Amino acid sequence: VADAKTSGGEAGPAFAEGLPGDRSETAFADYKGAYTRDQAVAEANRCLYCSDAPCIRACPTHIDIPQFIRKIASDNVRGSAKTIFEANILGMSCARVCPVEVLCVGDCVYNHLGQPPIQIGKLQRYSTDRAFEAGWSFFEAGADTGKSVGLVGAGPASLAAAHELRRFGHRATIYEKRATVGGLNTTGVAPYKMRADRSLDEVDWLLSIGGIEVKTGVAVGEHLSLEELERAHDAVFFGAGLGEDSRLGVPGEDLPGVEGAVSWIERMKLGKVPAGLRRAVVVGGGNTAIDAVREAIGLGVAEVTMVYRGDEAKMSGYEHEWKAAKVEGARAEWRAQPVAFEGDGRVERLVCRRLDGQKRPVPGSDFALEADLVLVAIGQSKLGALLANLGGIHVENGRVATDAEGRTGRAKWYAGGDCRNGGQEVVNAAAEGKAAARAIHAFLSGAQHA
Numbered sequence: 001v002a003d004a005k006t007s008g009g010e011a012g013p014a015f016a017e018g019l020p021g022d023r024s025e026t027a028f029a030d031y032k033g034a035y036t037r038d039q040a041v042a043e044a045n046r047c048l049y050c051s052d053a054p055c056i057r058a059c060p061t062h063i064d065i066p067q068f069i070r071k072i073a074s075d076n077v078r079g080s081a082k083t084i085f086e087a088n089i090l091g092m093s094c095a096r097v098c099p100v101e102v103l104c105v106g107d108c109v110y111n112h113l114g115q116p117p118i119q120i121g122k123l124q125r126y127s128t129d130r131a132f133e134a135g136w137s138f139f140e141a142g143a144d145t146g147k148s149v150g151l152v153g154a155g156p157a158s159l160a161a162a163h164e165l166r167r168f169g170h171r172a173t174i175y176e177k178r179a180t181v182g183g184l185n186t187t188g189v190a191p192y193k194m195r196a197d198r199s200l201d202e203v204d205w206l207l208s209i210g211g212i213e214v215k216t217g218v219a220v221g222e223h224l225s226l227e228e229l230e231r232a233h234d235a236v237f238f239g240a241g242l243g244e245d246s247r248l249g250v251p252g253e254d255l256p257g258v259e260g261a262v263s264w265i266e267r268m269k270l271g272k273v274p275a276g277l278r279r280a281v282v283v284g285g286g287n288t289a290i291d292a293v294r295e296a297i298g299l300g301v302a303e304v305t306m307v308y309r310g311d312e313a314k315m316s317g318y319e320h321e322w323k324a325a326k327v328e329g330a331r332a333e334w335r336a337q338p339v340a341f342e343g344d345g346r347v348e349r350l351v352c353r354r355l356d357g358q359k360r361p362v363p364g365s366d367f368a369l370e371a372d373l374v375l376v377a378i379g380q381s382k383l384g385a386l387l388a389n390l391g392g393i394h395v396e397n398g399r400v401a402t403d404a405e406g407r408t409g410r411a412k413w414y415a416g417g418d419c420r421n422g423g424q425e426v427v428n429a430a431a432e433g434k435a436a437a438r439a440i441h442a443f444l445s446g447a448q449h450a
């Protein structure tokens, strides 16, 4: 059922009110913790305020990191938060969910000086949390241009794009197929980094700029055709992210207890998943697989094993996340893949086969793993196909092809985020949404469509 909420009303949309209080995700503590004022100032004072700072280059939204850190050191927290949000309107969630170890913190010059790098994520969290707690707002909508933009999906890419479009004075309508908003920031990221209610608070805060209409329960391509969408707006931004969990295609996969990892994580974050399980197996070796392993452990599953077809050294998930999972008790079967799921009425075990160095099955190597929960984390489908019949739009391996600013080959149509980049991070979606909004503004202001 479609539900329309317009931002900037008296009380605001307050999306978090729709969440049940007893969600499974509330079992998790905040693993990284927040800085006190004294800790933040002390850490800020360690920064070398490098000219040509490598940390800025490493951030896809190019936040002026030394500047926001310098403002923390001088107790100008409001100014610090403004510096962050000016570059990245999703700076609050990025402070918690960004893999800083491979972005800004990973590039801090201190790494080459044999000293601990500046904790940029925790400093960013200090400023942006204070901004939320104090209710500070920094941006106003531009004078109304009379133009309107339709955005598909209410994830980080569309939210960043809609906010930027409002600053230019264009009206924005976001169509979201789910009942909830925020995309994977709400339904996917690990609860020990950020819970769903915090993501929804961020959406409320972002929408307080006013003039952004959010229509939930509207699946574009189903409830609203692409042609209708195109006719209703002066430009369209496609930010639909990725689709369903991919399947292995082996016998027994439909048994209860075998589930796609992203779908299970969504149920765990927005509601309750069964507790008291003894053995869980997670299939895959990427970041979603590692998250699922750590989440199952955190929910009290006694034995959690990851089954991955490659070697530990070659897994695609981040090394620092896997290290943390091992400390928490995760086990792994390397160079193995499931060939069948078995059980009487629900999954009880999976049969796995060993693989050689070229990922070829090794004859006679089958072994069984007992499991009362199996989470399949081998990727998600791509949604570009939805646009494949629109003349001028090119879809490459399921991704929507665009130039660097998000222009597709069809006038009025732009894209960004996971549906364009194939699945990266929240900060990439935020950067791509903002870049596309700027290109849309140029187009609506009369500049040529590339």
Ligand SMILES: Cc1cc2nc3c(=O)[nH]c(=O)nc-3n(C[C@H](O)[C@H](O)[C@H](O)COP(=O)(O)OP(=O)(O)OC[C@H]3O[C@@H](n4cnc5c(N)ncnc54)[C@H](O)[C@@H]3O)c2cc1C
Binding pocket: 097, 098, 099, 152, 153, 154, 155, 156, 157, 158, 175, 176, 177, 178, 181, 182, 183, 184, 185, 188, 189, 190, 193, 218, 219, 220, 221, 239, 240, 241, 242, 262, 265, 288, 291, 383, 416, 417, 418, 419, 423, 424, 425, 426, 427, 429
């Ligand atoms: C399990 C998991 C954990 C992750 N953890 C992290 C992390 O810790 N840190 C990090 O930086 N990144 C993380 N990511 C990646 C990050 O969440 C994504 O890169 C980011 O959310 C992409 O933003 P997006 O707006 O492109 O897509 P999404 O967040 O997927 O949002 C797309 C939205 O579009 C909607 N939609 C889809 N089709 C339609 C349609 N036809 N009509 C209307 N609406 C539609 C969807 O319902 C969704 O709400 C994680 C991803 C997963 C799967």
Ligand code: SF4
Binding pocket: 046, 047, 048, 049, 050, 053, 054, 055, 056, 065, 066, 107, 108, 109, 110, 118, 120
């Ligand atoms: S690289 Fe490190 S020390 Fe230099 S400005 Fe960035 S955070 Fe500060």
